[in-house]
Amino acid sequence: MISIITVTLNSESSLLRTFESLKSQDIEFEYIVVDGASSDGTVEIIKSSEIVSDWISERDSGIYNAMNKGISRASGELIGIINSDDQYLKGTLRSVKELYLKSDGRSVIYGDMQVCYGGDQAVSEGDLTLESIRTGTYKITHPTMFVPKVLYDEYGGFDEMFRIAADRELVLRLSSLGVRFLKIEQPLAKFFLGGASSQKSLAFSWEQGRDEFTIARRHYSLLASLRISMSMFLRLCRNAAVSHFLSDHQFMQAKLNRLKD
Numbered sequence: 001m002i003s004i005i006t007v008t009l010n011s012e013s014s015l016l017r018t019f020e021s022l023k024s025q026d027i028e029f030e031y032i033v034v035d036g037a038s039s040d041g042t043v044e045i046i047k048s049s050e051i052v053s054d055w056i057s058e059r060d061s062g063i064y065n066a067m068n069k070g071i072s073r074a075s076g077e078l079i080g081i082i083n084s085d086d087q088y089l090k091g092t093l094r095s096v097k098e099l100y101l102k103s104d105g106r107s108v109i110y111g112d113m114q115v116c117y118g119g120d121q122a123v124s125e126g127d128l129t130l131e132s133i134r135t136g137t138y139k140i141t142h143p144t145m146f147v148p149k150v151l152y153d154e155y156g157g158f159d160e161m162f163r164i165a166a167d168r169e170l171v172l173r174l175s176s177l178g179v180r181f182l183k184i185e186q187p188l189a190k191f192f193l194g195g196a197s198s199q200k201s202l203a204f205s206w207e208q209g210r211d212e213f214t215i216a217r218r219h220y221s222l223l224a225s226l227r228i229s230m231s232m233f234l235r236l237c238r239n240a241a242v243s244h245f246l247s248d249h250q251f252m253q254a255k256l257n258r259l260k261d
Contacts, residue, residue, distance in 0.1 A: 003076030014085035021087035209233030
């Protein structure tokens, strides 16, 4: 069985579209929702949904703490995490299951994702090949990642010391332990611009750049770690600077257009 986890916090305006995308899947799955004590109508939506197998609503210390709670409650052999404002594409879970059954049962499965803003979209290509990880140019499409539960049990979940980039630390940790990453060459999920990862402040840039260096230093040389983290920091600073001259709409549209180039 596949277990799906969604982390929510005041998500009443977007959660139903995530639920609808799960309803469209044509295989059975376990669905766990971890709510961070929402103050809007999120909990009522969760309670009224027939596809939710298990849920909790309580305060957490951050998004990765909430994800780890969901992982600890999951009973499926394979675990996927979809954000409360994102969607799986039709047939995603069947495609993932078919590849998993052909695999060694200890490989992470992932794919590409559609990045959406307004009525426009572009494809973000995931890249977790050995070469991209070796060079630090890997690209995570987190809503498309499915991790065998045995890997979480043996090697741990998300490192909660990283508030923003714990998914990057997990990928590097698993790779260093010999875990393979198998790609389905098609989009598996829709990601909607505007969430936490789209923040534009210099403080956000500094925090993510600092975390990136700490994570990289665990797996790369000092020079490589500086190169990798500085590249990300400069890119985030550029976004923060450009955002001062553009409206939010223009900024998001520009991010989408860069994916198309």
